[in-house]
Amino acid sequence: MSKALNLKTAEIEKISHLDYFNIAISVDCVIFGYDDKDLKVLLIKSDLEEFEGLYSLLGDLVRPDEDLETASYRILKERTGLDDVYLEQVQAFGSLDRHPSGRVITIAYYSLIDIRNHKLKLENNELHWHSVKTIKKLAFDHKMILDTCLMRLQQQVMENPVVFNLLPEKFSLRELQELYEAILGYELDRRNFRKKISIKDWLTDINEMETDVPHRPGKLYKLKAEHRKRSGVRRNTVTRVVSV
Amino acid sequence: MSKALNLKTAEIEKISHLDYFNIAISVDCVIFGYDDKDLKVLLIKSDLEEFEGLYSLLGDLVRPDEDLETASYRILKERTGLDDVYLEQVQAFGSLDRHPSGRVITIAYYSLIDIRNHKLKLENNELHWHSVKTIKKLAFDHKMILDTCLMRLQQQVMENPVVFNLLPEKFSLRELQELYEAILGYELDRRNFRKKISIKDWLTDINEMETDVPHRPGKLYKLKAEHRKRSGVRRNTVTRVVSV
DNA sequence: TCAAAAGTGTTGACTTTACACCCATGA
């Protein structure tokens, strides 16, 4: 075939481009948790001199033999001990000067975990939960990554049953509403909230009540099994997204 | 300071991680165009033996000294000759086996350009517009990338005035509606569409009429200057995105 | 005079918001 003259094998292409194999890739995980009516994010003290005293997200370089999700799950597992977490890719960040070590492009993921019910191995490393509201500055461009991930979470929250990853298995509607308020940053009307949630048909009433509350106990609910997805929900196919 | 003992400089970190600097990064551009009431995408014949006969998106490796947007604009400029185009990052794709040359992680962008008014230098390279509807298979994972970008475009389309990048400066409401239909893949009601567009207040009536149409000519409009953004619209801040 | 699309409003269904009272529990 004459056309083959213009074709090159992948191997040849690789050799001719070897110069370019010197950008590193990392993933950074914005790990959200929820406690004390407050949205938190898991941060670690930066171990780079350049960022001494600042906190950063949990991230690591991607190994040549693992894909992006695998790398994110590895980080979560290494740092928190958890492996059944919700994870969703958000965006790549690739400015030239974002990392002082050289060229590192990072893929940001956000992750949702239930602080209370999973005992994390937090003490060994300098890992702590920080209230999202109070975070002003982080190492690298991590503040921007955090803001972007939070916006994405806010967008997801009413369409998809994702926030349940932040709650214990059984929860009351008050707890759920407080969580929504913490994520969205504004208050919701109780009656309207309950109506809306009940229309979604995400929950089953398990016929149990709260205990140890200093007021009338509320009913407890569980997320229906069919909505318990642990990994990134791919956006729906080409059904009507908008109405015109 | 004693703490400095545990800190390392970025330079040291770089050296200790040199092994990892052997993943390549590319950007791939899904370049949408619109013509003949049909949404098109710009594809090139793959020059890899492994994908002989298949088309692929326009992409290239990211150079160590350019950021992701710069790389995308470079590709657009090199391949189409255009530099004032709308560009938006969509997602990273990083499966281990997505590229036969080795480990290449790609960041997908979509881009919107007006086929008619920009004369592209298409003939030299094997570059052609393909109707999105008819594309079944592409080289690499490019079909998946295309699908993801199309879904993203569909989501953007009613919220943000982006589709105007696909149209000439002056256009009629019929042309605009046909474009929406091509992107969304279903038909729209004319009266409701016009009402909705007029509420958005994106357009100015320029007091001109269509010419050379074989029927009653419609009014022509322009996009208002304040909406002419050429690059990725960052999603709005923390205002109410959803109602609960 | 025909064909094609322009231009234009109303109604009913549905969704969203705002809002208040009595109840159950623990302290």
Add this chain to the structure above:
DNA sequence: TCATGGGTGTAAAGTCAACACTTTTGA
């Protein structure tokens, strides 16, 4: 008996979907 939140419904406003006729132009 008090404080706290649980649990519930309705009315008004706004949004969405469906739908048809007259007008203007070129062929």
